[in-house]
Amino acid sequence: MTPEEILAQITEMALEYGPKIIGAIIVWIVGGWIIKLLLRGFGKVMDRSNMDPSLKPFLKSLVSTLLKVMLVISVLSMLSIEMTSFIAILGAAGLAVGMALSGTLQNFAGGVMILIFKPFKVGDVIDAQGFVGSVSEIQIFNTILKTPDNKTIIIPNGGLSTSSMTNFSTEERRRVDWTIGIGYGDDVDKAKEVIKNLCDEDERILKDPEVFIAVSELADSSVNFVVRAWVNAADYWGVYFDMNEKVYKTFGQHGLNIPYPQMDVHLHKD
DSSP states (O other): OOHHHHHHHHHHHHHHHHHHHHHHHHHHHHHHHHHHHHHHHHHHHHHHSOOOTTHHHHHHHHHHHHHHHHHHHHHHHHTTOOHHHHHHHHHHHHHHHHHHTHHHHHHHHHHHHHHHHOSSOTTOEEEETTEEEEEEEEOSSEEEEEOTTSOEEEEEHHHHHHSOEEETTSSSEEEEEEEEEEOTTSOHHHHHHHHHHHHHHOTTBOSSSOOEEEEEEEOSSOEEEEEEEEEEGGGHHHHHHHHHHHHHHHHGGGTOOOOOOOOOOOOOOO
16 A cells, blocks of 8 residues: 555544544543542432441442443443444453452352341441451441451451351340359358449449349359349440459458469378
8 A cells, every 4th residue: 555545544544433532532531520420429418318327338339330331331332342242242251250259259249248138237346257346347348347456357248248246236235244253261142242232333234134143163262153244235344344353352351362273282201
């Protein structure tokens, strides 16, 4: 081909495809801007509604993905790309990616199940996968916990949705259990009276159900009491720690000993 023919062909292609390419670029830029506005408005609508905070990040990510897919399809259509073939290619690619990312898809499915059945929500304190913390965010693939010592734990939703989990925030009240020991020879009735008085003095301990105190074990070096009291969930740890300190400070004043393991060694001289 002569230079004139090459130039003419380039000019013809530019005239044919140039407007389409420019239009596709404009649509991509304007479409991206519109998607940002829509997502911002969608986020404000969710903030004003009484929607569960756990659903907000998930729905926002889902809507964002759908809008971007629609934008890509629109841009490709403007470039006269055959969408039937493109969809077939996407299907084959999706199958291959799905097989390669089976674990990721499992996490996605787990996230959907968590948001539907709501075994926990944002703000709940849970024990799952060996970690205890407050649920900070439920994402599509992961759940983020904040531990009491301010660590961030990221747990994949796949295992979280199929394994056992303890939710400490479901019930308004919790039972606090203590095991308190006294020495052999100490007054059992006196010990029960002191423990009962300590429980009655703490206003955070509920009166109904009544505090349960009983001898639970005759151990190697101590007589052990089991003490069970009901409190509001928010008071659990405060009551637990305060009672331990009160028992330690008070038992000695009433002639009660808190034993510790001891070993008696007897020497016999031949």
